Amino acid sequence: KAGVTQTPRYLIKTRGQQVTLSCSPISGHRSVSWYQQTPGQGLQFLFEYFSETQRNKGNFPGRFSGRQFSNSRSEMNVSTLELGDSALYLCASSLQGANGDTQYFGPGTRLTVL
Amino acid sequence: EDQVTQSPEALRLQEGESSSLNCSYTVSGLRGLFWYRQDPGKGPEFLFTLYSAGEEKEKERLKATLTKKESFLHITAPKPEDSATYLCAVQAGGGSQGNLIFGKGTKLSVKP
Numbered sequence: 001k002a003g004v005t006q007t008p009r010y011l012i013k014t015r016g017q018q019v020t021l022s023c024s025p026i027s028g029h030r031s032v033s034w035y036q037q038t039p040g041q042g043l044q045f046l047f048e049y050f051s052e053t054q055r056n057k058g059n060f061p062g063r064f065s066g067r068q069f070s071n072s073r074s075e076m077n078v079s080t081l082e083l084g085d086s087a088l089y090l091c092a093s094s095l096q097g098a099n100g101d102t103q104y105f106g107p108g109t110r111l112t113v114l
Numbered sequence: 115e116d117q118v119t120q121s122p123e124a125l126r127l128q129e130g131e132s133s134s135l136n137c138s139y140t141v142s143g144l145r146g147l148f149w150y151r152q153d154p155g156k157g158p159e160f161l162f163t164l165y166s167a168g169e170e171k172e173k174e175r176l177k178a179t180l181t182k183k184e185s186f187l188h189i190t191a192p193k194p195e196d197s198a199t200y201l202c203a204v205q206a207g208g209g210s211q212g213n214l215i216f217g218k219g220t221k222l223s224v225k226p
Contacts, residue, residue: 031211035216042217045214045215048211049212055212056211056213090157098210100146101146102148105160106157107157108156108157110155
C-alpha cells in the first residue's frame with residue numbers, strides 16, 4: 001500500500017506571500033491531520049479534516065487554513081507568510097482520526113520564508 | 115492541560131549497550147499512546163501504539179511498555195542504525211479527533 005505523499009517537498013517563499021501544500025493520504029484513510037514541526041516547539045497540531053469537514057483545530061492564527069476533497073486529499077494554505085512560519089509541515093492520515101487510530105506521516109514539506 | 119514529557123533529551127550509547135527512554139504523560143481519557151522514530155529531514159515513522167496500562171509491544175530490538183502515567187521504550191543491544199530521534203505522542207479523549215500531543219523527543223546516538 002502506498003504511503004502518505006506530500007508535495008512539494010521543498011519551498012522557498014518571501015514574507016507576505018502565500019503558499020499551498022498538498023497531501024494525499026493512504027488509500028482508505030479518511031482523516032488527515034496537519035502538523036508544524038520546528039526545532040523550538042517540536043510537533044504542533046494545526047488541524048484535522050474528516051469527510052471534507054474540519055473537526056478539530058490547534059492554536060494557530062487564521063492565516064493557516066486547510067481543506068479536504070471528496071477523495072480525502074487535503075491541502076493547507078498559509079497566507080501572508082512570516083519568517084516564523086519557516087518549518088517542516090507534516091501531514092498524517094488515519095482511518096477515522098479518533099479512538100486511538102494510528103496516524104501515518106508523510107515525508108513533509110520544508111518551507112523556508114525569507 | 116494535556117502534556118507529554120520525554121527524557122532524556124539526548125542519549126549516547128555504545129553499540130550493544132541497552133537502555134530505556136521515558137515518556138511521562140498527563141492526559142484526560144487516554145485514547146492511545148504512540149511511539150515514532152524520526153530521521154533527520156524525514157517524517158516520523160510509526161513504531162508502536164499502546165492503549166492500556168500493562169500493555170507491551172515488541173519489534174526487533176525495541177520494546178514499548180505502558181503504565182497509567184508513563185511509557186518506556188526499551189532498546190536492547192542497539193546498533194548504529196538505531197540512531198534517530200524517538201517521539202512519544204498521546205491522543206486524549208473528548209474532542210481530540212486527529213490531534214496527537216507530542217513530546218519534544220529523545221535524540222539517540224549509537225556509536226560503533
